[in-house]
Amino acid sequence: MTSVLLGEGAQAAGEPAEPLAAFDRAIAADERIEPRDWMPDDYRSTLVRQMAQHAHSEIIGMQPEANWITRAPSLRRKAILMAKVQDEAGHGLYLYSAAETLGTSRDELLDKLHSGRQKYSSIFNYPTLTWADVGAIGWLVDGAAITNQVPLCRCSYGPYARAMIRICKEESFHQRQGFELLLALSRGTEAQHAMAQDAVDRWWWPSLMMFGPPDDESAHSARSMEWKIKRHSNDELRQRFVDICVPQAEALGLTLPDPELSWNESRGHWDFGPIDWEEFRQVLKGNGPCNEERLRRRREAHENGAWVRDAAAAYAAKNAAPGRGRVREQDLTETAVSA
Ligand SMILES: [Fe+2]
Numbered sequence: 001m002t003s004v005l006l007g008e009g010a011q012a013a014g015e016p017a018e019p020l021a022a023f024d025r026a027i028a029a030d031e032r033i034e035p036r037d038w039m040p041d042d043y044r045s046t047l048v049r050q051m052a053q054h055a056h057s058e059i060i061g062m063q064p065e066a067n068w069i070t071r072a073p074s075l076r077r078k079a080i081l082m083a084k085v086q087d088e089a090g091h092g093l094y095l096y097s098a099a100e101t102l103g104t105s106r107d108e109l110l111d112k113l114h115s116g117r118q119k120y121s122s123i124f125n126y127p128t129l130t131w132a133d134v135g136a137i138g139w140l141v142d143g144a145a146i147t148n149q150v151p152l153c154r155c156s157y158g159p160y161a162r163a164m165i166r167i168c169k170e171e172s173f174h175q176r177q178g179f180e181l182l183l184a185l186s187r188g189t190e191a192q193h194a195m196a197q198d199a200v201d202r203w204w205w206p207s208l209m210m211f212g213p214p215d216d217e218s219a220h221s222a223r224s225m226e227w228k229i230k231r232h233s234n235d236e237l238r239q240r241f242v243d244i245c246v247p248q249a250e251a252l253g254l255t256l257p258d259p260e261l262s263w264n265e266s267r268g269h270w271d272f273g274p275i276d277w278e279e280f281r282q283v284l285k286g287n288g289p290c291n292e293e294r295l296r297r298r299r300e301a302h303e304n305g306a307w308v309r310d311a312a313a314a315y316a317a318k319n320a321a322p323g324r325g326r327v328r329e330q331d332l333t334e335t336a337v338s339a
């Protein structure tokens, strides 16, 4: 869309005569909106809110699983889990960077997370009680994330859509490692099988809540769909996820904790039981089992990382100084010292 809106010599400010009409046309034509394009204020603020919440979820989501890195049962499992947790940090970085293209800053967004003014996904307020939880998170939580995020690869905002392409590839690895971990446990000893089943029992319903409230209660959904930020409703995506999981649970030799699950021939989908939305609301309000701990640890990590940010800023300032690009006396001295 950039070519339509920018570079018009007659428009001194680089803004077209009818910015809203141009924006609407671009959305209707399924074109991408880019950072320098004109966009309605509400479109911008909706994106900032959604991308920030997404970025926060990625970095808070590192905590429940990082809890198990030192206790992974083998070197192979430890390497896989470390790679996954590092991926989540990377996802946070792509998304904060993408959000910055809308005129906000990472500092501002982190500040809102730390002060509780912006949310992260409620799922990360549940504890990881056993090793099997690592498998259940990969299979169900990352699986739900993929179901949500694959359509975001076609989101109307270019930087968000492009960030999602790589994120989805990595999420797919996360989902598979979780499935494979659960399969190993399910086929293991009786105690291992029971541990896998217990983890699935605890993570199933919170995973369904990850798709957000039902469509008729979802405040922002309709407009986000008009703007093609969202492509499918919460309930549609939730149903898609249930339909994917039922045969996978069977392959795992595990059951899903819902007595009302049954194939509905006329709908061509699996029916499922009612979700406890009161629990969802309580966790969102801060009353989940781990809300306090997650935020406290996030704030601590931020404070403990202050020296890294200072050092990075000092290094960047040094490299931006005049004389950069020539060999400077100071550099030679430093080289000599470190050699
Ligand atoms: Fe992620």
Ligand SMILES: [Fe+2]
Residues within 6 Å of the ligand: 088, 142, 145, 170, 171, 174
């Ligand atoms: Fe993930």
